[in-house]
Each structure stands twice: as C-alpha cells, then as structure tokens.
Amino acid sequence: MIEPVVLKGFRDSLPAQEIPKRRLMTKLESIFSMYGFAPIDTPALEYTSVLLGKGGGETDKQIFHFTDNGGREVALRFDLTVPFARFTAAHSAQLPHPFKRYHISKVWRGENPQKGRYREFHQCDFDIVGVDNAYADAEILSMMSYCFETIFQGDKGAYVFHISHRGLFNSFLDHIGAREASVEVLRTVDKLRKIGRDEVKAQLTSILGSGEKADMTLSFIEKPEGESFLDTLGRLEALCGGSNSAADRLREVYTLLEAEGISSSFSFDPSITRGLDYYTGIVYETFLTGAPSIGSVCSGGRYDNLAGLYTKEDLPGVGSSIGLDRLLAALEDLGSPLLGGKASADVLIASEDKATWYAKDAALAAALRREGVRTDVYELPVKKMKAVYEYATRASIRLVLTRGHDGTLKLKDTASQETWTLAEEEAAIEIRKRV
C-alpha cells in the first residue's frame, strides 16, 4: 500500500477550503472583466534563465528549478510578474496598447516549509502597461476599491488603502542631500515598529550625519493623527523643498479618487516603502481593520519598465497583487459569511424509494437548479436518516429534503431543527426562500 502523502510545503485543498476560494476568485474575475481587463495565462514551467533574467533585488525568492530530460534548466514560475514581462515582450504586436490584464494562477517557491509557508500558492495580479499617467494609477485603485467593497458587502470601514509615492521620499532625500544613503535610510525606517523611535533616530543621525536631518526624516514618515490626505501632501512637499513631480502625481490621483467618490478609503502613508524595489511611482498596501496584524492583503504600485530585459520597447506600468491565501485566512478568522460558507450544496434531496419517484425527484432538482439553488441528489435510497444527516453534516448542507415511500416531501433545517411538509408544486420556491 502506498502512503497517500504529499510533498513538504504542498497541500490538498478540501471542499471546505476550495469552495470559499473559488467563490472569491470568481467574484474577483467578474470585477476585473467588468473593468475590461483581459485574462491571460502563461506556462507553469519556463527556462530558468528567462525567469531569473529579471534579477533578484531584495526579495529572497527560492526558485523551484530542475534539469529536464533534455538537459534544459527549467523552473516553475515564482511569480506572475516575470512571466507577464516575457509575455508582453513576446506578443506586443498583437496586444492593445495600453494593455490591461489579470492573471489568477499558481506560483511555486522553494520556501522553507518549517516557517509555516507553503511552496505552492495562488497569486492574483492585475496591471495596466504601456501608459504612465494618473488615470491608469487611479483605475487600478478604483478597481481595488470596488473589489474590497464587494468582498465586504459595502462595509467601507472594513478596509483601508495606504498609498504613497516612491519618488516623494527620493525628492526629500535629494533636498537634504542624502540621496546616496537612500537604501540605508529606508532600511532603518522600516525597523521603526521593531526597534522603536529613539533607536531609529540614533541610527538615522549616524547615517545622515545630523540630528536635524534625522528629525526631518522622522517627521516625513510620521503622520500626525487625523491629518488629511492633502494636508499631509502639502506638509511633505514643503519638507521636499517645494513642488515636485511625485507630489503632483499623488495630488492628481487623489483628485481623481475624490471625483469618483472613493477617496475616503485611501490614506496617505508616507512610511510605505514596499519590499520590491522595482516600484518607481505610486505604491500602496491594503489593510483590514479587523485583522491589522496580518499585514497587507493587496499591494502594488507603478514601475518604470516592465520588460526591459526582453524588449527595447518601453513599457511603464501600474499594477496590484491580491494575496488570496492571506485574504481568505483573514476572512475565515473574521468569521465572515462574505464568502458564502463551505457548503457544497444548498439542499440535499434524499428519497426513501428512488426507483418509484425518480422522475419527480429529477424534475424537482431541475426546478431548484433553475431557481439558482445548488441541489445535491443523494445517490442511495434512504435506509437510515442517520447516514443522510452524516452526509449533510460533512458536506455542510443545511437543508435536507426527504421524500418518503408515499412520495411526501419533508424539509428540515438542520440548523434550527424546524421541519415543514411541502407540496410538490411549491417545493422549489419554498426551498429557495429558505436558502
């Protein structure tokens, strides 16, 4: 007998996990489609050299690579961005410009599984490439806003988007003559929550050679409670020595968000630095009010040139990535009914005499499905209701409709324990009401 085991860092997805996941993915896909974004797909396996061409940067990605039977160095894709860069370079002549695409699919990384991370997980990316303006920046933010508004069913207090602009901090460092120290300064600032303000100020004073410059840096990243978006922007502009293109772009984007009536979901957070250093413009993260410690569930920003390693064509872009697994885990912890639960069906139809009542059972199931009620027809003639209820419990099906030997229909709500006798003609509608 072979042990039915999976590799370390990999896992099966049972219905209880997969049903909410698919529901969320379907919801997101329909929003992306509504915004005119096109789906694409790329191979799971690529030439290692092509994937690595993008370069490492600060992200420590462990690639799942192999030598195939033909002696080629191949690897499973570790994100959807590098394949997108290659894709865009390869098919530029056929794609609309600008190009708006979404891609929801698996990626693989050789993460250390002991850290509780998985080696296989879904990413959900959406980008607009081939244009560099505030309209494209705002479009991504608008779509993100609509996604989260939909996920949280209109409860705008459940989430907040933090935005900033990579260029703004660079402008500030230019102004205080510390641009060449930007990597060190950013790294130090990132440790604020871990090592505390005093230690950060001490380290900044050392790096910048001045306590005053350290103070200016701290006042750049620390926002006073309740300061409005535009007030923060004005204050930081002053710290930068006056107007600059980064501030102008942020102001323009905010104006567009206001015009669309969604600006209240956006908070200016000058402390955002974003791990991936290929962002060159607006950057953003998304936090859930009810689960602040899990970090960002949707992050992204604007980048200069997507596919510079593969094509001479300049392709600036802006995009975002939803951390599906993290978001699903948070929604689960929040006990949120938003994803519709884990049930594989809304009603289970169990007949004591399937042979006699087959036609009626089939007609009833068809009527229920026409009403949009997910209907599971129990495949065995009922001998003991205990087995039927066990089945319903494991499948998380709340409503159980039983047909007796004489054909009568009884509906039971296994949550409330209520039961009703239903007439054939009204059964589908009565059940739909209770779903």
Added chain:
Amino acid sequence: MIEPVVLKGFRDSLPAQEIPKRRLMTKLESIFSMYGFAPIDTPALEYTSVLLGKGGGETDKQIFHFTDNGGREVALRFDLTVPFARFTAAHSAQLPHPFKRYHISKVWRGENPQKGRYREFHQCDFDIVGVDNAYADAEILSMMSYCFETIFQGDKGAYVFHISHRGLFNSFLDHIGAREASVEVLRTVDKLRKIGRDEVKAQLTSILGSGEKADMTLSFIEKPEGESFLDTLGRLEALCGGSNSAADRLREVYTLLEAEGISSSFSFDPSITRGLDYYTGIVYETFLTGAPSIGSVCSGGRYDNLAGLYTKEDLPGVGSSIGLDRLLAALEDLGSPLLGGKASADVLIASEDKATWYAKDAALAAALRREGVRTDVYELPVKKMKAVYEYATRASIRLVLTRGHDGTLKLKDTASQETWTLAEEEAAIEIRKRV
C-alpha cells in the same frame, strides 16, 4: 536582451484564447456546483512514486519528472485521477460518502511536441465515488447532458453521447468461450475503421478459431442503422446467452435517462472500448455532430476501485473528463458564438478631455457595469481616433463611445459603422441594448 521564449510544447494563452476558455470553464463550474459537486485542488508536484503507483496500463503517459534539491524524485501530475485517488484515501474521514467532486486544472505530460501536442493542458474531471448503482451512473450522464445542452444553447442535435458497458462484451466473450482472448479481440475490433471489415473478420477468425464466432463478434459491435437503444440491448443480451448484470445495469440507467427526459441524446454504441482499461462498467464518449473527426470531447465511465493502491477502503466510482482544449478548438472551428467571443470588453469609453469630464466618465462606467456591460475606459486622452480604433480592434471591442471636448457622447458600432449621439442619462441603457 533575453529572448522571450517558452519551452517546447508550452504556450502562452493570449486574451483571444483565454477569454473563451475562462467563459467555458466558468459555465461548467457553475453547472457542477448546481449539481452539488464540490471543487477540490491538489498539488501540481507530487512524489513520482505516489503518482506512478496507479500503474501504466495501455496509456502511454510520459511523466514530467525531476530530482528536486532535496534529492526527492518528484513529478508534475499527468492527470487528475491519480491525485484524486490519493486525495480520497488521505481525507476519507472528512469527506461525505458518497463523494462528488469536480476538478478543473492543469496537468503536464512529456508528450513529443512534434506531434502537435502540448505538454501542458487543462483537464476537467467530475466523479462520484463511494457508490455503485445506476443512480450515480445516471447523475454523471445527466450533468454531461446539461453541460452540452448549455454549451450548445439548447441545440440537442449538436452532440450525441455514445454509451456501452465493459461488462457486456466480457459476458459475450464468456458465452462464446473466448474470455481469455479478450485483450486481443478488443485490440482487433478497435482497428475496424483503419483496416476494414474483411481484414478484421479474418483476424478474429484466427484468434477465435471459428468464422462463426468472428461473425458473432462483428454483429456484437456493429449496430444496424436506426436500431433503438433497448432493441440493441435486447439483441446483445441474446448474443450473450441471456440476461446478465451488465445488460441489467445499462437497461436501468437508460430507464432513468428516459424518466428524466434526456434519453434521446444517448446512443448505444457497442463498439466503444475506451483506452483506459481500468473502467469496469458503463463507459461513454461524446461526439459533436458538426465535428465528428475530432473524436470524443467528453469521455468516462465506471471503475471498480479508485484508490486501491492507497487505501483498503473500497471506493467504486463513476466519472467523466471533458477535453477542454479539444472542445474549445471544435467550438472555434464551428464558428460558434456560444462562448461569447474574444472581446475583453463590451464597450470602450474614450474621452478627448479626461481631466474635465473624469467624474462623468467614472459615473457612466459605473452605471454601465451595474447594467452588466463590461466597460473599458481608455487610459489616454484621445488625440487621434485612429489610435482608439486600433486599440478597440486589437481588444475586439465592437462598441466605442467617445466623449468630445464639450462633453457630448457619440456611440459607434465598429461592425456596422452606425453612430448615435446619446444623452448622459440614457447612455448606459442605450449601450446595454446594443451589446
């Protein structure tokens, strides 16, 4: 500069391919959900030994296997059945029994790419395990029927299901005392279209040692034109020497299909043998009337024991697999509008002065999306309409709505070349009518 190439046998999926594919997959998923089937997922990468445990049989699957960094022999899954067997064995205690699941996902095979085959493709499987009766057999067929009826928008003449039962032919061979020659006989019979009747008869006479037995075998697999399902069944039962469990099961399943009103889509085809020899009961294939040469687009059957290599628990099952790529290619060849086309949006909104009219454009896009109209907002202020039309052409968007500097809206149907001037308040509804 790195060449943006993919591995041999792998390919990108551009919007023109991915949009119809996603639409089909979403449609199928919703039907499976309506029947109470639960989605699952399994890892793309597994232990080679676990995957191969199922055994080869007559199918020549070339596995994509590697040695990973930890020295483990790992492989990409080559189908969804073996992972399902392992999955069911691993999680049996949590799953409902019987268990109905669907799984739409990628698999990988080391096929020879010169033959025009790909090494990476989607499979779409649905099975019911843990029960062996006619109701489960009929449920799978009912769902298949509903899938194809939906795909072909009610045109029941567009497809036909051929069914048979592996046990029936075995019964016949028992009756003529030739059971031990079953593999040879089946292989010979399979060559009928290639080598012709006379040659097949000659080979059968040689294998069976009798011209009469060869004739009986041919009359078993050759069905007279217009013979009804039940008449064929009766005739074959007689050839088997009388009633047997395979014939009984087929008759029972057919009766259920009749009761449900879908039996006219099913044809009894005694010549079906099915490549995978682990089927032990009912077997079926699906043919498109408009594309007979492409072979079956949905095949499957009943099998004795899904997970015998992984668990002592007996798990008989019945299931089916839709060949998504083959079906999509056929629908494309049939020029079918069924999948809704390749457009990434229904309407493109292009403004000559985005800054002034941003709020109105945003409100209009939101109104359109509420009406279910996929709306792409062109990210650049319009300089030349030529660029806008080029964009619409590449994205296959038929309707283009332009807003002039003065705010007036003009709608153009790029297919008919008609244009209309629209008032702001009616624009969303007028556009929806024309989608």
